[in-house]
Amino acid sequence: MKKRVTLTFPKHAVQMPIAYRLAKDFNVAANIIRAQVAPNQVGKVVVELLGDIDEIEAATEWLESKDIDVSSASREITINEESCVHCGLCTGVCPTQALTLQPETFKLQFTRSRCVVCEQCIPTCPVDAISTNL
Amino acid sequence: MRSIAEINDKLQRGQGTVLTLREVKARIREVGIPQTAQEVDAIATGTFEPMESSGATLNLGHTDPPIKLRRCWLDGVPAYAGGGAVDLYLGAGQMAERDDTDSPAEDTQERGGGHVIEDLIAGRPVHLRATGQGTDCYPRTTFETTITKESINQFYLFNPRNLYQNFIVGINGGDRPLYTYLGPLQPNFGNAVYASGGALSPLLNDPHLRLIGIGSRILLGGSVGYVAWEGTQHFPLQRRLPNGTPVGPAATVALIGDAKQMDPRWVRGCYFRNYGPSLMLGVGVPLPVLDEAVIEACAVADEDIVAPVMDFSIPRRVRPVFCLVTYAQLKSGRIEVDGRPVRTAPLTSLYLSEQVALDLKQRLLAGQFALSEPVAPLPSDRAFIPQDSWSGQVSLDT
Numbered sequence: 001m002k003k004r005v006t007l008t009f010p011k012h013a014v015q016m017p018i019a020y021r022l023a024k025d026f027n028v029a030a031n032i033i034r035a036q037v038a039p040n041q042v043g044k045v046v047v048e049l050l051g052d053i054d055e056i057e058a059a060t061e062w063l064e065s066k067d068i069d070v071s072s073a074s075r076e077i078t079i080n081e082e083s084c085v086h087c088g089l090c091t092g093v094c095p096t097q098a099l100t101l102q103p104e105t106f107k108l109q110f111t112r113s114r115c116v117v118c119e120q121c122i123p124t125c126p127v128d129a130i131s132t133n134l
Numbered sequence: 135m136r137s138i139a140e141i142n143d144k145l146q147r148g149q150g151t152v153l154t155l156r157e158v159k160a161r162i163r164e165v166g167i168p169q170t171a172q173e174v175d176a177i178a179t180g181t182f183e184p185m186e187s188s189g190a191t192l193n194l195g196h197t198d199p200p201i202k203l204r205r206c207w208l209d210g211v212p213a214y215a216g217g218g219a220v221d222l223y224l225g226a227g228q229m230a231e232r233d234d235t236d237s238p239a240e241d242t243q244e245r246g247g248g249h250v251i252e253d254l255i256a257g258r259p260v261h262l263r264a265t266g267q268g269t270d271c272y273p274r275t276t277f278e279t280t281i282t283k284e285s286i287n288q289f290y291l292f293n294p295r296n297l298y299q300n301f302i303v304g305i306n307g308g309d310r311p312l313y314t315y316l317g318p319l320q321p322n323f324g325n326a327v328y329a330s331g332g333a334l335s336p337l338l339n340d341p342h343l344r345l346i347g348i349g350s351r352i353l354l355g356g357s358v359g360y361v362a363w364e365g366t367q368h369f370p371l372q373r374r375l376p377n378g379t380p381v382g383p384a385a386t387v388a389l390i391g392d393a394k395q396m397d398p399r400w401v402r403g404c405y406f407r408n409y410g411p412s413l414m415l416g417v418g419v420p421l422p423v424l425d426e427a428v429i430e431a432c433a434v435a436d437e438d439i440v441a442p443v444m445d446f447s448i449p450r451r452v453r454p455v456f457c458l459v460t461y462a463q464l465k466s467g468r469i470e471v472d473g474r475p476v477r478t479a480p481l482t483s484l485y486l487s488e489q490v491a492l493d494l495k496q497r498l499l500a501g502q503f504a505l506s507e508p509v510a511p512l513p514s515d516r517a518f519i520p521q522d523s524w525s526g527q528v529s530l531d532t
Contacts, residue, residue, distance in 0.1 A: 085182065085404075089479055092477055106484035127405075
Protein backbone atom coordinates (compact mmCIF):
# COMPACT_ATOMS: atom_id res chain seq x y z
CA MET A 1 0.00 0.00 0.00
CA LYS A 2 0.92 3.65 -0.35
CA LYS A 3 0.40 6.18 2.42
CA ARG A 4 1.26 9.85 2.48
CA VAL A 5 2.19 11.18 5.93
CA THR A 6 3.70 14.27 7.45
CA LEU A 7 6.54 13.60 9.91
CA THR A 8 7.44 16.21 12.50
CA PHE A 9 10.85 15.69 14.07
CA PRO A 10 11.82 17.07 17.45
CA LYS A 11 15.25 18.78 17.45
CA HIS A 12 17.07 15.73 18.82
CA ALA A 13 15.71 13.38 16.16
CA VAL A 14 16.80 15.44 13.18
CA GLN A 15 20.14 13.58 12.98
CA MET A 16 18.46 10.19 12.45
CA PRO A 17 18.77 8.62 8.95
CA ILE A 18 15.05 7.92 8.73
CA ALA A 19 14.75 6.84 5.09
CA TYR A 20 17.58 4.33 5.57
CA ARG A 21 16.05 2.82 8.73
CA LEU A 22 12.59 2.58 7.14
CA ALA A 23 14.03 0.75 4.17
CA LYS A 24 16.45 -1.52 6.05
CA ASP A 25 14.40 -2.40 9.14
CA PHE A 26 10.86 -2.32 7.75
CA ASN A 27 11.24 -2.78 3.99
CA VAL A 28 9.30 0.47 3.49
CA ALA A 29 10.23 2.78 0.63
CA ALA A 30 10.05 6.42 1.72
CA ASN A 31 9.52 8.82 -1.15
CA ILE A 32 10.23 12.31 0.16
CA ILE A 33 7.73 14.74 -1.32
CA ARG A 34 8.75 17.79 0.60
CA ALA A 35 11.17 18.42 3.45
CA GLN A 36 12.26 21.21 5.70
CA VAL A 37 15.09 19.95 7.89
CA ALA A 38 17.96 21.88 9.44
CA PRO A 39 20.35 21.16 12.32
CA ASN A 40 18.91 21.99 15.72
CA GLN A 41 15.45 22.87 14.46
CA VAL A 42 12.12 21.10 14.40
CA GLY A 43 11.98 19.31 11.05
CA LYS A 44 9.03 18.56 8.82
CA VAL A 45 8.96 15.97 6.06
CA VAL A 46 6.07 14.99 3.84
CA VAL A 47 6.74 11.45 2.75
CA GLU A 48 5.00 8.76 0.76
CA LEU A 49 5.45 5.36 2.41
CA LEU A 50 5.29 2.34 0.13
CA GLY A 51 5.23 -1.18 1.54
CA ASP A 52 3.07 -3.93 3.09
CA ILE A 53 0.32 -2.66 5.36
CA ASP A 54 1.84 -4.45 8.40
CA GLU A 55 5.28 -3.10 7.68
CA ILE A 56 4.00 0.45 7.32
CA GLU A 57 2.16 0.07 10.62
CA ALA A 58 5.27 -1.25 12.35
CA ALA A 59 7.32 1.56 10.84
CA THR A 60 4.81 4.13 12.07
CA GLU A 61 4.95 2.67 15.60
CA TRP A 62 8.74 2.78 15.54
CA LEU A 63 8.73 6.43 14.36
CA GLU A 64 6.36 7.36 17.16
CA SER A 65 8.56 5.59 19.70
CA LYS A 66 11.33 7.95 18.58
CA ASP A 67 9.14 11.00 19.39
CA ILE A 68 8.47 11.65 15.70
CA ASP A 69 4.93 12.83 15.13
CA VAL A 70 3.24 10.94 12.28
CA SER A 71 0.23 12.70 10.86
CA SER A 72 -1.74 11.27 8.00
CA ALA A 73 -3.74 14.47 7.65
CA SER A 74 -1.29 15.88 5.16
CA ARG A 75 -1.79 19.25 3.60
CA GLU A 76 -3.52 19.17 0.27
CA ILE A 77 -4.19 21.72 -2.39
CA THR A 78 -7.84 22.35 -3.19
CA ILE A 79 -9.17 24.28 -6.15
CA ASN A 80 -12.47 26.08 -5.93
CA GLU A 81 -14.20 25.15 -9.17
CA GLU A 82 -16.68 27.97 -8.72
CA SER A 83 -14.12 30.74 -8.69
CA CYS A 84 -11.44 29.28 -10.99
CA VAL A 85 -11.36 31.10 -14.34
CA HIS A 86 -8.98 28.60 -16.00
CA CYS A 87 -6.52 31.35 -16.89
CA GLY A 88 -3.67 28.90 -16.40
CA LEU A 89 -1.29 31.27 -14.63
CA CYS A 90 -0.73 28.64 -11.91
CA THR A 91 0.51 26.10 -14.46
CA GLY A 92 3.61 28.21 -15.04
CA VAL A 93 4.75 28.09 -11.42
CA CYS A 94 3.84 24.47 -10.66
CA PRO A 95 7.17 22.60 -10.50
CA THR A 96 5.72 19.10 -10.91
CA GLN A 97 3.10 19.65 -13.59
CA ALA A 98 0.33 18.73 -11.19
CA LEU A 99 -1.49 21.77 -12.58
CA THR A 100 -1.83 21.65 -16.35
CA LEU A 101 -4.18 22.85 -19.06
CA GLN A 102 -6.00 20.26 -21.12
CA PRO A 103 -4.46 20.53 -24.58
CA GLU A 104 -7.78 20.74 -26.42
CA THR A 105 -10.08 22.78 -24.18
CA PHE A 106 -7.47 24.61 -22.11
CA LYS A 107 -9.46 23.79 -19.00
CA LEU A 108 -7.37 23.58 -15.83
CA GLN A 109 -6.74 20.07 -14.57
CA PHE A 110 -5.20 19.13 -11.26
CA THR A 111 -3.40 15.80 -10.86
CA ARG A 112 -3.30 15.39 -7.12
CA SER A 113 -0.78 12.53 -7.14
CA ARG A 114 1.84 14.80 -8.72
CA CYS A 115 1.33 17.65 -6.25
CA VAL A 116 4.13 18.20 -3.72
CA VAL A 117 2.17 20.92 -1.92
CA CYS A 118 4.83 23.56 -2.53
CA GLU A 119 1.98 26.09 -2.43
CA GLN A 120 3.47 28.38 -5.05
CA CYS A 121 0.18 28.30 -6.92
CA ILE A 122 -1.75 29.81 -3.99
CA PRO A 123 -0.46 33.40 -4.17
CA THR A 124 -0.17 33.16 -7.96
CA CYS A 125 -3.90 32.66 -8.47
CA PRO A 126 -5.42 36.03 -9.38
CA VAL A 127 -8.92 35.06 -8.25
CA ASP A 128 -8.00 33.39 -4.96
CA ALA A 129 -9.35 30.02 -6.08
CA ILE A 130 -6.52 27.85 -4.67
CA SER A 131 -6.06 27.04 -1.00
CA THR A 132 -4.81 24.31 1.30
CA ASN A 133 -7.18 22.27 3.34
CA LEU A 134 -5.29 22.88 6.57
CA MET B 135 -21.21 38.71 -50.88
CA ARG B 136 -23.48 39.85 -47.99
CA SER B 137 -24.30 43.09 -46.24
CA ILE B 138 -24.71 43.45 -42.48
CA ALA B 139 -28.43 44.15 -43.06
CA GLU B 140 -28.78 40.88 -44.97
CA ILE B 141 -27.00 38.96 -42.21
CA ASN B 142 -29.23 40.51 -39.56
CA ASP B 143 -32.29 39.67 -41.62
CA LYS B 144 -31.21 36.03 -41.90
CA LEU B 145 -30.46 35.83 -38.18
CA GLN B 146 -33.87 37.33 -37.37
CA ARG B 147 -35.55 34.66 -39.47
CA GLY B 148 -33.51 31.99 -37.74
CA GLN B 149 -31.78 31.03 -40.99
CA GLY B 150 -28.29 32.40 -40.41
CA THR B 151 -25.21 30.26 -39.97
CA VAL B 152 -22.95 31.30 -37.09
CA LEU B 153 -19.76 29.56 -36.01
CA THR B 154 -17.30 30.40 -33.27
CA LEU B 155 -13.83 31.40 -34.37
CA ARG B 156 -12.48 28.01 -33.35
CA GLU B 157 -15.19 26.27 -35.39
CA VAL B 158 -14.54 28.51 -38.40
CA LYS B 159 -10.83 27.69 -38.37
CA ALA B 160 -11.65 23.97 -38.31
CA ARG B 161 -14.14 24.43 -41.16
CA ILE B 162 -11.56 26.32 -43.24
CA ARG B 163 -9.09 23.46 -42.82
CA GLU B 164 -11.80 21.07 -43.95
CA VAL B 165 -13.40 22.76 -46.96
CA GLY B 166 -11.20 25.78 -47.71
CA ILE B 167 -11.78 29.51 -47.67
CA PRO B 168 -14.27 30.02 -50.56
CA GLN B 169 -16.73 27.40 -49.37
CA THR B 170 -16.52 28.50 -45.73
CA ALA B 171 -17.26 32.05 -46.88
CA GLN B 172 -20.31 30.74 -48.74
CA GLU B 173 -21.58 28.80 -45.73
CA VAL B 174 -21.00 31.10 -42.79
CA ASP B 175 -22.80 34.43 -42.19
CA ALA B 176 -21.21 35.53 -38.96
CA ILE B 177 -18.35 34.50 -36.68
CA ALA B 178 -18.52 34.71 -32.89
CA THR B 179 -15.18 35.58 -31.31
CA GLY B 180 -14.51 35.98 -27.61
CA THR B 181 -11.88 36.62 -25.02
CA PHE B 182 -11.64 36.49 -21.25
CA GLU B 183 -8.60 38.18 -19.77
CA PRO B 184 -7.48 40.79 -17.26
CA MET B 185 -8.22 44.27 -18.58
CA GLU B 186 -6.83 46.67 -16.05
CA SER B 187 -7.72 49.78 -18.03
CA SER B 188 -11.39 49.36 -17.18
CA GLY B 189 -13.71 51.09 -14.79
CA ALA B 190 -17.26 52.03 -13.94
CA THR B 191 -19.15 55.30 -14.08
CA LEU B 192 -21.77 55.62 -11.34
CA ASN B 193 -24.36 58.25 -10.58
CA LEU B 194 -25.57 58.03 -7.00
CA GLY B 195 -28.67 60.17 -7.13
CA HIS B 196 -28.95 63.32 -5.02
CA THR B 197 -29.10 63.30 -1.24
CA ASP B 198 -31.17 65.70 0.82
CA PRO B 199 -29.66 68.11 1.68
CA PRO B 200 -27.55 67.71 -1.45
CA ILE B 201 -23.81 67.07 -1.52
CA LYS B 202 -21.11 67.77 -4.11
CA LEU B 203 -18.90 64.73 -3.69
CA ARG B 204 -15.20 65.50 -3.89
CA ARG B 205 -13.77 62.40 -2.24
CA CYS B 206 -15.41 59.01 -2.10
CA TRP B 207 -14.60 55.44 -1.10
CA LEU B 208 -16.54 52.35 -2.15
CA ASP B 209 -15.73 49.51 0.26
CA GLY B 210 -12.56 51.43 1.03
CA VAL B 211 -11.56 51.81 -2.63
CA PRO B 212 -11.21 55.47 -3.68
CA ALA B 213 -13.44 56.51 -6.59
CA TYR B 214 -12.80 59.65 -8.60
CA ALA B 215 -15.33 62.37 -7.75
CA GLY B 216 -14.03 65.37 -9.65
CA GLY B 217 -16.92 65.62 -12.08
CA GLY B 218 -20.64 66.25 -11.57
CA ALA B 219 -21.91 66.45 -7.97
CA VAL B 220 -22.83 62.79 -7.55
CA ASP B 221 -20.92 61.27 -10.48
CA LEU B 222 -18.16 58.79 -9.69
CA TYR B 223 -15.61 56.84 -11.67
CA LEU B 224 -14.23 53.69 -10.11
CA GLY B 225 -11.08 52.34 -11.73
CA ALA B 226 -10.55 48.57 -11.83
CA GLY B 227 -6.90 48.88 -10.81
CA GLN B 228 -7.53 51.16 -7.81
CA MET B 229 -6.30 49.63 -4.54
CA ALA B 230 -8.34 49.72 -1.35
CA GLU B 231 -7.05 52.10 1.31
CA ARG B 232 -6.31 50.48 4.62
CA ASP B 233 -7.72 53.00 7.08
CA ASP B 234 -11.27 52.80 5.83
CA THR B 235 -12.23 49.30 6.92
CA ASP B 236 -11.81 47.03 9.89
CA SER B 237 -10.57 44.12 7.84
CA PRO B 238 -6.98 42.98 8.26
CA ALA B 239 -4.39 44.88 6.26
CA GLU B 240 -3.54 41.99 3.98
CA ASP B 241 -7.14 41.43 2.96
CA THR B 242 -7.65 45.08 2.23
CA GLN B 243 -4.57 45.21 0.06
CA GLU B 244 -5.80 42.42 -2.11
CA ARG B 245 -9.07 44.13 -2.92
CA GLY B 246 -9.56 46.85 -5.42
CA GLY B 247 -11.89 48.56 -7.85
CA GLY B 248 -12.31 45.39 -9.91
CA HIS B 249 -13.69 43.52 -6.90
CA VAL B 250 -16.12 46.33 -6.03
CA ILE B 251 -17.37 46.39 -9.63
CA GLU B 252 -17.88 42.61 -9.52
CA ASP B 253 -19.74 42.88 -6.19
CA LEU B 254 -22.09 45.56 -7.51
CA ILE B 255 -22.82 43.57 -10.69
CA ALA B 256 -23.50 40.48 -8.56
CA GLY B 257 -26.09 42.51 -6.64
CA ARG B 258 -24.07 42.63 -3.43
CA PRO B 259 -24.29 45.75 -1.21
CA VAL B 260 -21.28 48.06 -1.13
CA HIS B 261 -20.38 50.54 1.59
CA LEU B 262 -19.98 54.16 0.48
CA ARG B 263 -18.28 56.95 2.39
CA ALA B 264 -17.84 60.42 0.96
CA THR B 265 -16.92 63.97 1.77
CA GLY B 266 -18.17 67.02 -0.09
CA GLN B 267 -17.04 70.55 -0.70
CA GLY B 268 -19.91 72.44 0.96
CA THR B 269 -21.35 75.13 -1.31
CA ASP B 270 -24.54 77.20 -1.31
CA CYS B 271 -26.29 74.72 -3.57
CA TYR B 272 -24.60 71.62 -2.07
CA PRO B 273 -24.37 72.33 1.67
CA ARG B 274 -23.76 68.79 2.86
CA THR B 275 -20.13 67.84 3.53
CA THR B 276 -20.22 64.18 4.57
CA PHE B 277 -22.27 61.21 3.51
CA GLU B 278 -22.24 57.52 4.35
CA THR B 279 -24.52 54.80 3.04
CA THR B 280 -24.76 51.36 1.49
CA ILE B 281 -25.50 51.11 -2.21
CA THR B 282 -26.48 48.34 -4.60
CA LYS B 283 -26.81 48.54 -8.38
CA GLU B 284 -30.55 48.99 -7.86
CA SER B 285 -30.17 51.99 -5.57
CA ILE B 286 -28.14 54.14 -7.97
CA ASN B 287 -28.94 55.75 -11.32
CA GLN B 288 -26.38 54.97 -14.02
CA PHE B 289 -23.86 52.21 -13.57
CA TYR B 290 -21.93 51.47 -16.74
CA LEU B 291 -18.47 50.27 -17.57
CA PHE B 292 -16.40 52.64 -19.61
CA ASN B 293 -13.09 50.99 -20.32
CA PRO B 294 -10.39 53.15 -21.88
CA ARG B 295 -8.32 50.22 -23.18
CA ASN B 296 -9.58 46.71 -23.88
CA LEU B 297 -9.13 43.92 -26.41
CA TYR B 298 -5.43 44.31 -27.08
CA GLN B 299 -4.50 43.20 -30.58
CA ASN B 300 -1.58 40.98 -29.56
CA PHE B 301 0.62 41.50 -26.51
CA ILE B 302 4.06 40.68 -25.15
CA VAL B 303 5.46 37.62 -23.38
CA GLY B 304 6.99 38.32 -19.96
CA ILE B 305 10.11 36.60 -18.70
CA ASN B 306 12.59 37.26 -15.89
CA GLY B 307 16.31 37.07 -16.68
CA GLY B 308 17.26 38.43 -13.25
CA ASP B 309 18.06 36.61 -10.03
CA ARG B 310 15.05 37.49 -7.88
CA PRO B 311 11.34 36.81 -8.35
CA LEU B 312 9.39 39.65 -9.94
CA TYR B 313 5.73 40.42 -9.30
CA THR B 314 4.24 41.93 -12.42
CA TYR B 315 0.97 42.62 -14.18
CA LEU B 316 1.57 39.25 -15.83
CA GLY B 317 1.70 37.56 -12.42
CA PRO B 318 4.86 36.23 -10.76
CA LEU B 319 7.87 35.79 -13.03
CA GLN B 320 10.42 33.44 -11.53
CA PRO B 321 14.14 34.27 -11.71
CA ASN B 322 16.58 32.82 -14.23
CA PHE B 323 13.96 32.25 -16.92
CA GLY B 324 11.79 30.23 -14.50
CA ASN B 325 8.59 30.81 -16.46
CA ALA B 326 7.15 32.88 -19.26
CA VAL B 327 3.65 34.35 -19.33
CA TYR B 328 1.67 35.31 -22.43
CA ALA B 329 -1.53 37.30 -22.38
CA SER B 330 -3.35 36.93 -25.67
CA GLY B 331 -5.48 34.20 -27.16
CA GLY B 332 -3.30 34.27 -30.28
CA ALA B 333 -5.25 33.04 -33.28
CA LEU B 334 -8.42 33.03 -31.15
CA SER B 335 -8.02 36.66 -30.07
CA PRO B 336 -10.77 38.80 -31.69
CA LEU B 337 -8.73 41.68 -33.14
CA LEU B 338 -6.01 39.41 -34.55
CA ASN B 339 -8.66 38.06 -36.92
CA ASP B 340 -9.50 41.51 -38.25
CA PRO B 341 -5.93 42.78 -38.37
CA HIS B 342 -6.61 46.06 -40.18
CA LEU B 343 -9.90 46.72 -38.36
CA ARG B 344 -12.02 46.46 -41.46
CA LEU B 345 -15.01 45.10 -39.57
CA ILE B 346 -14.70 46.65 -36.13
CA GLY B 347 -15.10 50.39 -35.67
CA ILE B 348 -16.65 53.02 -33.48
CA GLY B 349 -20.23 51.99 -32.73
CA SER B 350 -19.71 48.26 -33.30
CA ARG B 351 -22.04 46.31 -31.03
CA ILE B 352 -20.19 43.76 -28.92
CA LEU B 353 -20.80 41.56 -25.89
CA LEU B 354 -19.29 43.16 -22.79
CA GLY B 355 -19.44 41.29 -19.49
CA GLY B 356 -22.29 39.13 -20.77
CA SER B 357 -24.43 42.04 -21.93
CA VAL B 358 -24.69 44.35 -24.92
CA GLY B 359 -21.90 46.90 -25.20
CA TYR B 360 -20.31 49.06 -27.85
CA VAL B 361 -16.93 50.13 -29.18
CA ALA B 362 -16.87 53.74 -28.02
CA TRP B 363 -13.58 55.01 -29.38
CA GLU B 364 -10.02 54.00 -30.13
CA GLY B 365 -8.43 52.59 -27.00
CA THR B 366 -5.62 54.32 -25.14
CA GLN B 367 -2.21 53.35 -26.53
CA HIS B 368 -3.96 52.34 -29.77
CA PHE B 369 -0.97 51.65 -32.00
CA PRO B 370 -2.06 50.34 -35.39
CA LEU B 371 1.33 51.28 -36.89
CA GLN B 372 3.05 48.45 -35.01
CA ARG B 373 5.30 46.41 -37.31
CA ARG B 374 3.31 43.64 -38.98
CA LEU B 375 3.93 40.29 -40.61
CA PRO B 376 2.91 39.78 -44.27
CA ASN B 377 -0.36 38.24 -42.99
CA GLY B 378 -1.24 41.59 -41.38
CA THR B 379 -0.89 40.52 -37.76
CA PRO B 380 1.25 42.81 -35.58
CA VAL B 381 4.45 41.54 -33.94
CA GLY B 382 3.58 43.10 -30.59
CA PRO B 383 0.87 45.19 -28.86
CA ALA B 384 -1.05 47.12 -31.51
CA ALA B 385 -4.69 48.17 -31.86
CA THR B 386 -6.88 48.67 -28.79
CA VAL B 387 -10.48 49.81 -28.31
CA ALA B 388 -12.42 51.68 -25.64
CA LEU B 389 -15.58 49.81 -24.69
CA ILE B 390 -18.79 50.89 -23.03
CA GLY B 391 -21.73 48.89 -21.70
CA ASP B 392 -24.49 48.87 -19.09
CA ALA B 393 -23.08 47.17 -15.98
CA LYS B 394 -26.57 46.76 -14.50
CA GLN B 395 -27.27 44.15 -17.19
CA MET B 396 -23.94 42.34 -16.87
CA ASP B 397 -23.34 38.87 -15.51
CA PRO B 398 -20.80 38.54 -12.66
CA ARG B 399 -19.57 35.35 -14.32
CA TRP B 400 -17.94 37.50 -17.01
CA VAL B 401 -16.79 40.37 -14.79
CA ARG B 402 -14.33 39.17 -12.18
CA GLY B 403 -12.24 41.20 -9.80
CA CYS B 404 -8.73 39.83 -9.58
CA TYR B 405 -5.48 40.56 -7.82
CA PHE B 406 -1.86 40.11 -8.82
CA ARG B 407 0.35 39.59 -5.81
CA ASN B 408 2.58 42.56 -5.08
CA TYR B 409 1.29 44.31 -8.17
CA GLY B 410 -2.33 45.16 -7.51
CA PRO B 411 -5.95 44.58 -8.34
CA SER B 412 -7.44 44.35 -11.81
CA LEU B 413 -10.55 43.14 -13.60
CA MET B 414 -10.99 40.03 -15.69
CA LEU B 415 -13.53 40.64 -18.37
CA GLY B 416 -15.29 38.59 -21.01
CA VAL B 417 -15.72 40.35 -24.34
CA GLY B 418 -17.41 38.86 -27.39
CA VAL B 419 -16.98 40.38 -30.84
CA PRO B 420 -19.11 39.30 -33.80
CA LEU B 421 -17.49 39.39 -37.23
CA PRO B 422 -19.85 39.63 -40.22
CA VAL B 423 -18.73 37.54 -43.19
CA LEU B 424 -19.08 40.29 -45.80
CA ASP B 425 -16.77 38.61 -48.30
CA GLU B 426 -14.04 36.02 -48.68
CA ALA B 427 -11.42 38.37 -47.28
CA VAL B 428 -13.10 38.11 -43.87
CA ILE B 429 -12.64 34.34 -43.86
CA GLU B 430 -9.13 34.68 -45.24
CA ALA B 431 -8.17 36.84 -42.25
CA CYS B 432 -9.82 34.33 -39.88
CA ALA B 433 -7.74 31.50 -41.34
CA VAL B 434 -4.74 32.79 -39.41
CA ALA B 435 -3.34 30.08 -37.11
CA ASP B 436 -1.25 30.15 -33.94
CA GLU B 437 1.77 29.26 -36.09
CA ASP B 438 1.31 32.49 -38.04
CA ILE B 439 1.23 34.97 -35.13
CA VAL B 440 4.24 36.00 -33.05
CA ALA B 441 4.82 37.88 -29.80
CA PRO B 442 8.06 39.35 -28.41
CA VAL B 443 9.65 37.76 -25.32
CA MET B 444 10.61 40.63 -23.00
CA ASP B 445 12.87 40.64 -19.97
CA PHE B 446 11.10 42.25 -17.00
CA SER B 447 14.28 42.31 -14.92
CA ILE B 448 15.18 45.53 -16.74
CA PRO B 449 12.65 47.99 -15.30
CA ARG B 450 12.74 50.39 -18.21
CA ARG B 451 10.25 51.46 -20.84
CA VAL B 452 12.18 49.68 -23.55
CA ARG B 453 12.97 46.21 -22.33
CA PRO B 454 15.33 43.88 -24.16
CA VAL B 455 13.53 41.50 -26.50
CA PHE B 456 15.02 38.02 -26.48
CA CYS B 457 13.18 36.67 -29.48
CA LEU B 458 9.84 36.37 -31.21
CA VAL B 459 7.87 33.21 -30.52
CA THR B 460 4.69 31.92 -32.15
CA TYR B 461 1.47 31.30 -30.26
CA ALA B 462 1.72 27.66 -31.31
CA GLN B 463 4.96 27.45 -29.33
CA LEU B 464 3.49 29.40 -26.41
CA LYS B 465 0.40 27.19 -26.22
CA SER B 466 2.54 24.02 -26.32
CA GLY B 467 3.66 24.93 -22.79
CA ARG B 468 7.33 25.38 -23.62
CA ILE B 469 9.42 27.87 -25.56
CA GLU B 470 13.12 28.19 -26.08
CA VAL B 471 14.81 31.39 -24.94
CA ASP B 472 18.55 31.88 -25.30
CA GLY B 473 18.94 28.18 -25.98
CA ARG B 474 17.15 26.99 -22.86
CA PRO B 475 13.64 25.61 -22.45
CA VAL B 476 11.19 27.78 -20.50
CA ARG B 477 7.73 26.82 -19.26
CA THR B 478 4.93 29.03 -20.53
CA ALA B 479 1.56 29.82 -19.03
CA PRO B 480 -1.27 31.95 -20.38
CA LEU B 481 -3.01 34.74 -18.53
CA THR B 482 -5.89 34.87 -20.98
CA SER B 483 -8.37 32.14 -20.10
CA LEU B 484 -8.51 30.23 -23.36
CA TYR B 485 -11.27 28.06 -21.92
CA LEU B 486 -13.56 30.91 -20.87
CA SER B 487 -12.74 32.81 -24.09
CA GLU B 488 -14.38 29.98 -26.00
CA GLN B 489 -17.34 30.05 -23.60
CA VAL B 490 -17.81 33.78 -24.33
CA ALA B 491 -17.72 33.02 -28.07
CA LEU B 492 -20.30 30.24 -27.59
CA ASP B 493 -22.54 32.60 -25.59
CA LEU B 494 -22.36 35.17 -28.41
CA LYS B 495 -23.03 32.48 -31.01
CA GLN B 496 -26.21 31.39 -29.20
CA ARG B 497 -27.44 34.99 -28.99
CA LEU B 498 -26.77 35.56 -32.69
CA LEU B 499 -28.54 32.34 -33.67
CA ALA B 500 -31.51 33.20 -31.46
CA GLY B 501 -31.85 36.56 -33.17
CA GLN B 502 -31.20 38.35 -29.85
CA PHE B 503 -28.06 40.10 -30.96
CA ALA B 504 -27.98 42.20 -34.12
CA LEU B 505 -24.73 43.10 -35.85
CA SER B 506 -24.15 46.82 -36.31
CA GLU B 507 -22.33 48.88 -38.92
CA PRO B 508 -19.52 50.96 -37.44
CA VAL B 509 -20.40 54.66 -37.53
CA ALA B 510 -16.75 55.65 -38.02
CA PRO B 511 -13.54 53.70 -38.60
CA LEU B 512 -10.87 53.40 -35.92
CA PRO B 513 -7.79 55.44 -36.82
CA SER B 514 -5.10 53.50 -38.65
CA ASP B 515 -2.24 55.99 -38.27
CA ARG B 516 -1.71 56.54 -34.54
CA ALA B 517 1.93 56.77 -33.45
CA PHE B 518 3.09 55.56 -30.03
CA ILE B 519 4.35 58.67 -28.26
CA PRO B 520 6.71 58.16 -25.31
CA GLN B 521 6.65 60.65 -22.41
CA ASP B 522 10.06 62.32 -22.51
CA SER B 523 9.31 65.73 -21.03
CA TRP B 524 12.88 66.31 -19.83
CA SER B 525 14.86 65.10 -22.78
CA GLY B 526 14.32 68.01 -25.15
CA GLN B 527 13.34 65.84 -28.10
CA VAL B 528 10.58 68.22 -29.17
CA SER B 529 11.25 69.46 -32.65
CA LEU B 530 10.46 73.14 -33.20
CA ASP B 531 10.42 72.88 -36.99
CA THR B 532 6.93 71.48 -37.38
